Structure formats: C-alpha cells, structure tokens
Amino acid sequence: MNAKRLEISRLYHRFGFGPRPGQYAAALRSGAVELRKEVLAQTATTVTAPPVFTDLGPRPKPNTPEVIDFVLGLRQQSEELLLWWLDQMVESDSPLLERATWFWHGHWATSISKVNYPRPMYLQNETMRINALGDFTTMAESMLQDCALQFWLDGQVSTLKAPNENLAREFMELFTLGVNRYSEDDVKALSKVFTGFQVNVSSGVTTFNPKRHDSSAIKLLGTTQVFTPADAARYLVAQPDCGLFLRERIWYRFISSTEPMARGFMSGVATTERNFANLLTSAASDAVLKETKYALVKSPVEWFVAACRALEVKPSELDNYNQLVRHLDKLGQVPFNPPNVGGWPAGESWLSSASAQYRIAFATWLVKQSSLEVLKALPVDRRVTQAADWLGIAEWSPRTQGALRNSLSSPEEFAVLALCSPEYVVSA
Numbered sequence: 001m002n003a004k005r006l007e008i009s010r011l012y013h014r015f016g017f018g019p020r021p022g023q024y025a026a027a028l029r030s031g032a033v034e035l036r037k038e039v040l041a042q043t044a045t046t047v048t049a050p051p052v053f054t055d056l057g058p059r060p061k062p063n064t065p066e067v068i069d070f071v072l073g074l075r076q077q078s079e080e081l082l083l084w085w086l087d088q089m090v091e092s093d094s095p096l097l098e099r100a101t102w103f104w105h106g107h108w109a110t111s112i113s114k115v116n117y118p119r120p121m122y123l124q125n126e127t128m129r130i131n132a133l134g135d136f137t138t139m140a141e142s143m144l145q146d147c148a149l150q151f152w153l154d155g156q157v158s159t160l161k162a163p164n165e166n167l168a169r170e171f172m173e174l175f176t177l178g179v180n181r182y183s184e185d186d187v188k189a190l191s192k193v194f195t196g197f198q199v200n201v202s203s204g205v206t207t208f209n210p211k212r213h214d215s216s217a218i219k220l221l222g223t224t225q226v227f228t229p230a231d232a233a234r235y236l237v238a239q240p241d242c243g244l245f246l247r248e249r250i251w252y253r254f255i256s257s258t259e260p261m262a263r264g265f266m267s268g269v270a271t272t273e274r275n276f277a278n279l280l281t282s283a284a285s286d287a288v289l290k291e292t293k294y295a296l297v298k299s300p301v302e303w304f305v306a307a308c309r310a311l312e313v314k315p316s317e318l319d320n321y322n323q324l325v326r327h328l329d330k331l332g333q334v335p336f337n338p339p340n341v342g343g344w345p346a347g348e349s350w351l352s353s354a355s356a357q358y359r360i361a362f363a364t365w366l367v368k369q370s371s372l373e374v375l376k377a378l379p380v381d382r383r384v385t386q387a388a389d390w391l392g393i394a395e396w397s398p399r400t401q402g403a404l405r406n407s408l409s410s411p412e413e414f415a416v417l418a419l420c421s422p423e424y425v426v427s428a
Contacts, residue, residue: 001292001394001395002394003290004028004031004032005028005394005395006292006394006395007289008024008027008032008035009392009393009394010289010296011027011035011039012024012027012035012039012392013296014284014296015039015095015096015099015254015280016098016099017089017095017099017302017305018305018306018309018310018391018392019309019310019391020312021310021312021374021390022374024389024390024391028389036285039095040096040277040280040284048087048088048091050122051077051080051081051084053077053080053081053118053119054073054119055202055203056070056074056077056117056119057070057202058202074116074117077117077118077119078118078336079321081118081121081122081336082325082334082335083315083321085125085335085336086304086305086308086315087314087316089102089305090308090309090313090314090315091314096133096280097132097133100132101125101129101132102301102302102335103253104128104131104132105128105335105338105343106253106338106344107174107175107249107343108124108128108175109338109341109342110124110146110148110149110152110338110341111152111336111338111339111340112336113337114152115148115151115152115201117201117202117204119202119203119204120147120199120202120203120204123146124146124147124149125336127142127143130142132276133276133277134275134276135276136246136274136275136276137234137237137274139276140176140233140234140237141230141233141234144171144230144233145206147200147201147203147204147205150206151199151201153167153170153341154166155167155194156197158194158196158197159196160195160196160212160213160214163194163195164191165188165191167191167194168190168193168194169187170341171233172186172187174342174343176233176237176242176245177236177241177245178244178245181241181245182221186221190232192214193214193218193220193229193231193232194229195212195214196208196209196210196212196213196229197209197229198212221235221236240271242274243273243274244271246274247261247279248261250266250279250283251283254284254296255283255289255294255296256288256293256294256295256296257297257346257347257348258295258296258297258348259293259294262288265283266279266282266283268282268285268286295426296426296427297346297347297348297350297425297426297427298350298424298426298427299333299350300328300331300332300333300355301328301333303331303359303424303425304327307363307366307419308366310390310391310419311366311367311369311370311415312370312374313366313369318369319369323365327358327362330358330362331350331355331358331362332344332350332355351425351426359420359425360416363415363416364412366419367415367416367419368412370415372411372412372415374390375387375390375411375415380408383404384396384401384404384405384408387404391419393421393423393424394423395423396421396423397422397423400417400421400422403417403421404417404421
C-alpha cells in the first residue's frame with residue numbers, strides 16, 4: 001500500500017469526516033506534511049446560526065390544550081437540534097473541531113431520552129465545542145456545571161443527607177481516570193463533594209445550593225482535605241492516570257479500534273499535557289499513522305457525515321427527516337441519544353451482516369438525492385481508480401475493484417457499492 005496515500009487518507013477520515021470532492025487529490029500533490037498543518041490549524045466556525053431553543057417550561061398537565069403545544073415544541077426543537085449539528089459536521093470548514101466535539105459527545109455521553117428537553121442538550125453541545133480543543137481541566141470543571149449531565153446522572157438529587165454516587169462514579173471511571181483506577185471509598189468520598197447542585201432542566205440552568213452541600217474533609221485517592229467540586233475536578237484531571245486515560249481514549253477513537261495501544265504512542269508529548277489540541281497534534285504526527293495494521297471502523301454517524309460530504313448533500317435538505325432518523329437508528333447511532341453513560345461502542349461491533357444491509361439501504365437513499373456530478377464526470381475507463389481519490393481511499397482491494405468494474409454502467413449502483421465497501425466503512 002502506498003504510504004503517502006494511506007497517511008493522507010487517515011488524516012482526512014480520522015481527524016475530520018473525510019474529504020470533499022477534489023480535496024484528496026489536491027493533498028496528494030501538496031503532501032501529508034502540509035495537509036497535517038491544514039487539518040490541525042483549525043478555528044471555530046459556525047456554518048449556520050443555530051436555531052433558538054426557547055425554554056419550554058414544565059410539562060403541562062395531561063389532557064390539557066397546553067400539552068399539545070408543549071409536545072409539538074419538543075418535537076420541533078429536537079428535529080432542529082439534530083439537523084443543525086449534522087449540518088455542522090457536513091458543512092464545516094473546520095472538521096477537526098466538529099470531530100473533537102463528536103468525540104466529547106461520546107465521552108460525556110448524555111441522552112435526550114432522559115433529559116427530554118433539547119435546550120440543555122444544545123447548551124451542552126456548545127460547552128463541548130468551546131472546550132473541544134482546549135484544556136481538559138477547564139472542560140471537566142465546565143461539565144460539572146452542565147445541566148444535562150447533572151440531570152442525566154442524578155446530580156440534582158444528591159444532597160448533604162443523601163449523597164448520590166452516580167455522578168461521582170462516572171466522573172472517575174468514564175470521564176477522568178478509567179476503570180479500576182479508584183476505589184469504592186473514593187466514590188463515596190467524591191459523592192459528598194458533588195452534593196449541592198440543582199438544575200432547571202427546561203432552561204438548562206445549573207445552580208449550587210451550599211445548604212445541600214457536604215463541605216466536610218474527605219479522603220480522595222490518598223489525599224485528605226476539604227474539596228470544592230471544582231477542586232476535586234482539577235485534582236482528578238491532574239492525576240497521572242488521567243493522562244494515560246486520555247491517551248487510551250484518543251487511541252481507540254482516532255487511531256485503532258482493532259489493535260491495543262502501541263507502546264510509546266504519543267511519547268513526544270509530556271504526560272502532564274491536558275490541552276486536547278496538543279494531544280491530537282501528537283497523535284496525528286505519530287509514526288503509527290503510517291502503519292497499515294491500525295484500522296479504525298467508522299461509527300454510523302462518521303460514515304454518514306463522510307458520505308454526505310462526498311455526495312455533496314446537506315442533512316437538513318434530505319427528503320424526509322423521519323426516514324433519516326430511522327436509517328441512523330437502524331445502524332444504532334443517533335446523535336444526542338447514546339444508549340447509556342458509556343456512550344456508543346467502537347470497532348467491530350458496527351460490523352455485522354444486519355448493519356451491512358441497513359447501510360446499503362441508507363446509502364441507496366442518500367445516492368438518490370445526490371446529482372453524482374463528480375462521479376459521473378470521471379472517465380469510465382478510469383472511474384474505479386479515480387473514485388478512490390473522490391472518497392479518500394488509500395487503496396481498493398481486488399475484490400472491491402471487481403465489484404466496482406461490474407457496476408460501471410450505473411453511477412448510482414457504483415456509488416452505493418463504493419460507499420458500502422470495506423475500504424470506506426473501515427479507515428484502513
């Protein structure tokens with residue numbers, strides 16, 4: 001496999017959502033060094049102004065006229081929220097920022113299925129975007145104040161007299177340290193520190209009530225002192241285990257969902273580094289990006305966004321919103337609705353005979369809504385090889401080449417086969 005093509009393909013598909021038509025071929029001419037600078041030198045951009053997510057207030061009583069408007073408002077805001085973010089991912093000229101925001105959504109996994117209101121979910125998304133490429137310490141402190149996360153993990157019912165352990169446990173295991181890097185005594189201690197938060201879930205506002213807070217000294221990871229919630233967040237993020245945990249998360253979400261983390265991965269960056277842009281720069285510059293064995297399976301949303309960019313279609317302009325959600329749901333991944341606090345799985349869990357059939361149906365639906373102008377412009381006798389550049393594929397397998405050659409007479413069938421090929425579903 002051509003090393004240059006492989007590295008450029010990985011930079012596009014792992015640190016963004018795949019190339020737009022023409023970008024991969026241009027990057028082959030300028031080289032991986034220049035592309036890496038371009039990919040990593042991202043600035044915050046908003047493609048379109050987000051919808052206004054008003055406070056819908058408490059749910060009206062059943063069987064009242066007000067409840068109909070309330071339910072319709074929830075439905076409309078939920079639809080606008082999902083389409084807005086999908087548009088952002090597809091249309092953004094700063095794909096690293098959106099890719100990082102998507103990463104953090106899986107990290108601080110929070111679901112609208114429990115939160116119910118779109119407004120706090122949007123506010124959480126903005127907090128993630130603001131901090132996505134910044135300092136993880138600041139992000140951890142900010143997320144403690146996040147209404148959606150607090151409500152999702154029952155922080156609002158945790159009081160001086162009855163500490164709830166959900167937020168404390170997940171804050172260490174899933175958010176800052178990792179599995180088996182804390183004790184049950186640490187969970188009990190941290191749950192006391194995290195008492196006192198109250199939320200208004202419809203407005204997305206979090207407040208802190210000192211009267212409900214346990215301000216006694218606790219022993220956390222061997223240190224005994226009085227911690228405020230912010231103190232505890234900073235203390236946990238400063239732990240060596242947090243540095244290792246962040247490297248592990250970056251490995252499995254950006255480098256390889258099929259192989260264990262390589263020894264020496266990101267050795268060029270200090271173990272105390274908590275700036276996420278610096279960590280991703282180190283990952284994107286690591287020699288592992290050139291090694292063929294480190295494959296990464298695209299999640300359904302990553303595959304969908306990359307396909308939209310290649311097909312030049314915009315999610316909010318697709319024919320049927322409900323059909324879009326059904327397609328994403330069949331593949332097992334709808335933004336703002338992770339299955340649990342652990343987020344979505346990674347790797348081969350996305351590869352099954354059922355998901356392959358669902359993906360073909362999804363791709364067929366998408367292709368019908370694309371002009372396929374770029375694909376149709378490719379000379380038929382060179383369409384197979386040049387389609388690899390169109391999609392940012394390092395190399396087609398002989399089997400995929402054969403399938404594509406058999407569909408040269410039908411650009412629509414060709415596009416579906418290419419989008420559902422192993423080489424596109426898995427960033428090799």
